Amino acid sequence: MRQQKTLGCSCPLGKAMSALGSKWKPIIVLVINNRKLRFGEIAARIAVISRKVLTDQLREMETDHLLTRQEFKETPPRVEYCLTEKGLALLPILDLLEKWESEYDMKTENALT
């Protein structure tokens, strides 16, 4: 009998895709990069994302240990987000994913013209 490897939600790739979730999370990782950014600064760098969606995504990413949220007791209050070691380790992979899309997007466009 041929051995079959079955994959499901709990395999590492399934987990990784669950953590990355929507298309927004990888974009947020790329935007924050190795900086400390405030909510408004992240929002300003990502077009067409609502404040509500961005808030939810940041909260989920904090739970998934992709970023940390630091609150400063100042007036007005200041909140900064930065990537964790896990989040930072994602950067070179997202870079490859971006290059992959750009390369094959161009090839498809060339094939259509």
Place this chain on the structure above:
Amino acid sequence: MRQQKTLGCSCPLGKAMSALGSKWKPIIVLVINNRKLRFGEIAARIAVISRKVLTDQLREMETDHLLTRQEFKETPPRVEYCLTEKGLALLPILDLLEKWESEYDMKTENALT
């Protein structure tokens, strides 16, 4: 004035994540790999995915040029799926993503014990 790079749905990473969509598509890419597989063979290798969801995912992946669907006029009819050049180019990136998840999953577990 500081130059701000704004990112949105149409940036390469946004497009890549749209093409990869749910967590299922990367898993399907990994399962097909460099083989030609029938629908039933793909279904058997992925736990907890319904035939309806698998059918939809395969159709969308064909539209996004990640795989090709070849139909053989036989009795009973035979349909085989294989990755395109674009789909194959995703394999090493998904491999890195899998390793990333495994590594940090283990670190989180160790930190909790």
